[in-house]
Amino acid sequence: MSTGPLLRLTGLTKSYPGVTALDDLTLELPHGRIGLVGANGAGKSTMFRILLGLSHPTAGHVEVCGIDVARDPIGVRSRLGYMPEHDCLSLDQTAADVVSTFGELSGLPPRAARQRASDILDLVGLDEARFRPISGFSTGMRQRTKLAQALVGDPELVLLDEPTAGLDPIGREEMLQLVDRLGTFGISVLMATHLLDDVQAVCDHVVMINAGKLVVSGATNSLLERTGLVTIDVGRHTEELLAGLAGAGVSAVAVDGVVEATVGDDAQMDLVRDVVAELRLPLFRLSTRLRTLDEAFVRRSEELA
Amino acid sequence: MSSVAGSADAGRGAVYDRGYRPYEGPRGRRGAATLALYKASMRRALGLRRTWRQKVAPFVLLAVVTIPAIVNVGIGYVARDRFDGFQIITYREYVGVSSALLLFVALVAPDVMCPDRRQKVLPLMFARPLLGTDYVLAKVGSIASILFAFSYLPQVVLFLGNMLVSDAALDYFTGHLDVLWKVPLSILVLAVYYAMIGCALSSLTDRRIVAGASVIGLFLLTSIASGVIVDQTDGPGGGGGGGYGGLLNVLAMPLHLRDVIFLGHVDASSQLGGVAGGGWLALACYLLVLSAGASVLWWRYRWVER
Numbered sequence: 001m002s003t004g005p006l007l008r009l010t011g012l013t014k015s016y017p018g019v020t021a022l023d024d025l026t027l028e029l030p031h032g033r034i035g036l037v038g039a040n041g042a043g044k045s046t047m048f049r050i051l052l053g054l055s056h057p058t059a060g061h062v063e064v065c066g067i068d069v070a071r072d073p074i075g076v077r078s079r080l081g082y083m084p085e086h087d088c089l090s091l092d093q094t095a096a097d098v099v100s101t102f103g104e105l106s107g108l109p110p111r112a113a114r115q116r117a118s119d120i121l122d123l124v125g126l127d128e129a130r131f132r133p134i135s136g137f138s139t140g141m142r143q144r145t146k147l148a149q150a151l152v153g154d155p156e157l158v159l160l161d162e163p164t165a166g167l168d169p170i171g172r173e174e175m176l177q178l179v180d181r182l183g184t185f186g187i188s189v190l191m192a193t194h195l196l197d198d199v200q201a202v203c204d205h206v207v208m209i210n211a212g213k214l215v216v217s218g219a220t221n222s223l224l225e226r227t228g229l230v231t232i233d234v235g236r237h238t239e240e241l242l243a244g245l246a247g248a249g250v251s252a253v254a255v256d257g258v259v260e261a262t263v264g265d266d267a268q269m270d271l272v273r274d275v276v277a278e279l280r281l282p283l284f285r286l287s288t289r290l291r292t293l294d295e296a297f298v299r300r301s302e303e304l305a
Numbered sequence: 306m307s308s309v310a311g312s313a314d315a316g317r318g319a320v321y322d323r324g325y326r327p328y329e330g331p332r333g334r335r336g337a338a339t340l341a342l343y344k345a346s347m348r349r350a351l352g353l354r355r356t357w358r359q360k361v362a363p364f365v366l367l368a369v370v371t372i373p374a375i376v377n378v379g380i381g382y383v384a385r386d387r388f389d390g391f392q393i394i395t396y397r398e399y400v401g402v403s404s405a406l407l408l409f410v411a412l413v414a415p416d417v418m419c420p421d422r423r424q425k426v427l428p429l430m431f432a433r434p435l436l437g438t439d440y441v442l443a444k445v446g447s448i449a450s451i452l453f454a455f456s457y458l459p460q461v462v463l464f465l466g467n468m469l470v471s472d473a474a475l476d477y478f479t480g481h482l483d484v485l486w487k488v489p490l491s492i493l494v495l496a497v498y499y500a501m502i503g504c505a506l507s508s509l510t511d512r513r514i515v516a517g518a519s520v521i522g523l524f525l526l527t528s529i530a531s532g533v534i535v536d537q538t539d540g541p542g543g544g545g546g547g548g549y550g551g552l553l554n555v556l557a558m559p560l561h562l563r564d565v566i567f568l569g570h571v572d573a574s575s576q577l578g579g580v581a582g583g584g585w586l587a588l589a590c591y592l593l594v595l596s597a598g599a600s601v602l603w604w605r606y607r608w609v610e611r
Contacts, residue, residue, distance in 0.1 A: 052432050074335060074434040082432035088425045097354050104341035105433040107333040113341075116328060123325055149429065154328035159432075185325040 004066045006031045006157060006188050007051070012060035014046050014212075021046040023212040025060070029190075033183045035199030035206045035220070036192040037297065043212040044192040045085075048159050051190075052077060065156050078107060081150030081158035081187075085165055088146065091135040095126055095145045098134065099152050106153025113152065120148045124178060140171035147178060151187070158182065160191040164198055176201050196293035200224070208297050216300045223296045230272060232259040233285035244275040260289065339439040342430070346447035350413045363451070366409045371459040373399065378466025385470050392467075396484050397567040399460055400491040401560050406452060406499060407524055414448055414503025415516035423511035437606035441504070445602070449500035456492040464488075491563040498559045498595060505598035508605040524556040531557075535576050548583070551576025552590050561587035 005028045012025040022043045038044050049055035051064055053073025062069040064076045089098055096117055103113030121130045124144040129137070134145060143163060150158050163179060164172040180202040182189050193199060199206055199220070206223055208215035216223065234241050238254050245252040245261055248271055252261035263269050276283050333340075352359035377393045421427050430440065464484060471477040506523065507516040534550030551557065554576060564572040565584040577583035 054428075054431055074436075077432060078332065078334060078434045080432065082429065084425075084428050086425055088429050090420060090424055090426060092355060092359075092420075094354075101341065101345045102429065102433070104345070105338045105430060105435060107337045107434060108328065109331065109333075110341075110344075112328065112330050119326060151325075153433075181325075186327070187325075 005029060005063075006034070006065065007190070008061075008063040010061040012047075012050070012062060013058045014043075014050060014055065015058045021212050022050070022057070022209075025209070025212075025214050027207065027214065027217055029205060029207065029217070031188045032204040033179065033189040033202055034191065035196075035203035036190055036209070037194065037196060037199055037206060037293070038192075038209040038215075039194055041211075042194075042209050044209070045161065046212075047209075048082070048161060048190075048192065051159065052080060052082060078153075079156040081153060081155035083146045083150040083158065083160045083163060085162040085192075087142065089134050089142060089149075092133060094131050094133055095121055095137070095141075095148070096130040098145065099130075099148045102149040103152040108153060116152050116154070117148070120151050121145075123151070124148045125174070139166045140168070140174070143167060143171070143175060144178075147175070151182075155187060157188045157190060160189060162193055163191060164193070164195065172198075196297065200293050206293065208300065210297075210301050210304075213304065215297060215304060220293075223293060228262055228264065229260050229289040230263050230269065231285060231287050231289050232261060232272065232276065232283070233257075234259065234276065234281040235284060237279075237281045240279055241276065241281060244279050245272065248275050250275070258285070334434045335436065335439055338433050338435040339443050342435065342440065342443035343447050343450075346417050346444055347451065350417050350447060350451050362412050363409070363455075366405055367455050367458070370405050370455055371462055374459040374463035374466065377463060378470060381467060382470040385472075394463075396460060396463065396481075396488055397491075397563065399463060400456065400488060400563045400567075401495050406456065406495070407521065407556070409455065410448070410452070410499045410503040411517040411520040413451070414500070414520065415507045415513040417444055417448060418504055418507035419511050419513045419516055422508075437603070437608075441599075441602045441606055445497075445500050445504045448503060449496040452496035452499055453489075453492055456496065457489060460488050460492070487566050491559075491566045494562050494566070494591070495559040498591065501595050501598035501602075502555070505601040508602055527553050527555040528557070531576060548577055548580035549586075551580070551583075552586055555594060558587055558591045558594060562591055 007027065007029040009025050009027040012022055012027075013020065014022040025047075036044050036047065046055065050057055050062055051069065053069045053076055056070070065079050067075050067079070069076050093101075096114075099121060100110075100114045100117035103116050104110055106113075108116065118127075118130070121127055124147055126141060126144050126148065129141060134142065137145065143166070147160070147163065150160070160179065164175050167175055176198060179189055179191060183202075183204070189203075191199065191203065203220055205218070206220050207217045232241060232252075238257065238259055241259050242252055242254060245259070250261050250263070250268060250271060252259050254260075261272055263272060273286065276286075348354055351363050352361070373394050380393065421430070431437070464481070468474045468477045468481075502523065503520050506519045507513075509519070510516050531550045531552070531554035534553065535548065538550060551561075557576065561571050561575060561577055561583065564570070564575065565587070571577045571580070571583035571587060573579075577587060580586060
């Protein structure tokens with residue numbers, strides 16, 4: 001694994017006639033699980049194509065794992081795995097054949113490719129189905145096969161384009177668990193999605209782009225700022241708590257069966273706790289509400305606008 | 306990395322999570338990727354690792370193109386006392402059993418090229434250490450290799466059979482040494498040409514049926530058109546010089562070169578028979594068609610390196 005940053009983009013711009021897909025992006029991203037977030041048409045797929053060396057930037061400079069993409073696109077592709085959003089598998093072949101063929105295309109000797117295909121299909125949960133034609137696979141199984149072909153070459157970085165697209169809730173959860181595990185294997189992940197919940201669930205770092213411009217880039221936790229609200233769940237005693245908090249001078253409202261109180265400092269937090277105790281109410285939950293990534297995205301976009 | 310994820314009770318089964326093992330062995334680059342794609346395309350064309358239905362066409366074709374050799378050798382053996390050196394078909398004529406090979410190209414080239422576009426596999430391939438030129442080389446190479454093998458194998462049967470049924474096998478061998486280079490060279494010329502045309506036409510569409518019809522259509526239409534032109538201009542009332550119309554016959558171009566390789570000149574009975582410098586013209590047209598095919602393929606896969 002390279003020791004420098006995973007990705008280094010300097011003034012990256014990609015223009016098509018009448019459209020600027022990426023606009024002067026400058027970024028340095030660490031190894032780990034990174035979420036690339038943006039609405040449809042934000043420039044995520046364009047960035048993937050540039051990282052793979054399949055599209056040349058109009059201006060700027062890109063390094064992946066310390067390799068200049070413009071100078072050595074083949075070297076970069078040898079270190080990457082790519083899982084596109086759309087269907088991209090030969091339907092009349094078995095999963096084992098598809099994955100082992102892509103292993104060989106990644107430069108692995110045939111024997112090693114077959115062995116790794118077997119191991120990786122086992123890892124993604126397709127060990128039983130690996131000798132079945134892909135045409136008979138469900139959407140979830142096809143997504144897993146796509147992930148397997150991305151991993152078979154033992155990449156340093158894997159690019160995942162909307163990996164949970166089209167999956168049911170269970171399939172989505174399982175796919176996110178797989179993505180989460182990749183980090184423990186030493187494989188960095190760049191996951192493009194417009195589902196901020198997915199990013200919040202598995203990514204250490206978030207890059208948000210909108211209309212080709214960088215909205216924000218930072219560690220996921222640093223973006224989940226405190227909102228100054230605490231959520232208090234006292235079961236069916238909401239009205240009593242609201243009255244008690246009002247008496248103590250704490251501003252609070254009922255939202256979806258729980259109470260949200262505005263607390264400015266630790267003393268007010270203690271006051272909230274004391275009110276609940278004095279009223280002898282059952283306390284099911286007392287938590288600081290963090291800003292969601294959705295809120296961070298909207299707020300930063302508005303600031304930029 | 307491995308762990309026990311299930312019960313470890315004695316006498317009971319356990320589920321092992323084998324985890325992920327990094328690959329630390331040798332790793333190839335463009336050459337290895339191109340070779341891998343070449344082999345995968347060969348397997349696909351021959352129907353290997355596919356259902357039995359996909360195996361039928363190539364191996365039926367192999368049987369069909371081998372039948373003349375077997376018949377020739379069989380009759381030669383039976384009639385060896387009456388005829389010395391019996392021949393139904395000559396080595397030259399056996400190069401390019403055109404209609405069978407044409408059918409094969411029309412079936413296989415679309416099958417090797419079109420699904421990659423239709424099923425959107427190309428982005429996955431080009432996310433590997435592979436360039437557009439490597440892709441084209443692997444695809445054209447795989448089809449050309451199969452065409453070469455399927456044309457060469459019957460010739461080997463014919464040669465060995467004739468040698469064994471002749472009165473003096475060694476004399477037959479030494480008397481036909483020229484065949485040992487003329488046959489493979491002619492077949493190579495033919496295989497590359499048909500493979501290039503088949504791949505170029507197949508790259509223009511993602512529908513196999515359209516690509517196959519285009520391949521057959523191109524060969525048939527140019528063949529018919531050139532025949533009509535030659536007949537009209539060389540027939541009664543024609544101005545002569547119709548032999549040049551034979552240059553339109555895309556199907557026959559490698560066969561003219563085959564004649565040049567075997568005879569040293571274009572066959573007098575062919576459409577180019579009466580044309581001065583017919584061999585050179587055939588070579589020029591051959592190279593022109595190959596260049597056109599390569600240009601089409603470059604144009605279709607140029608986006609990969611954009």
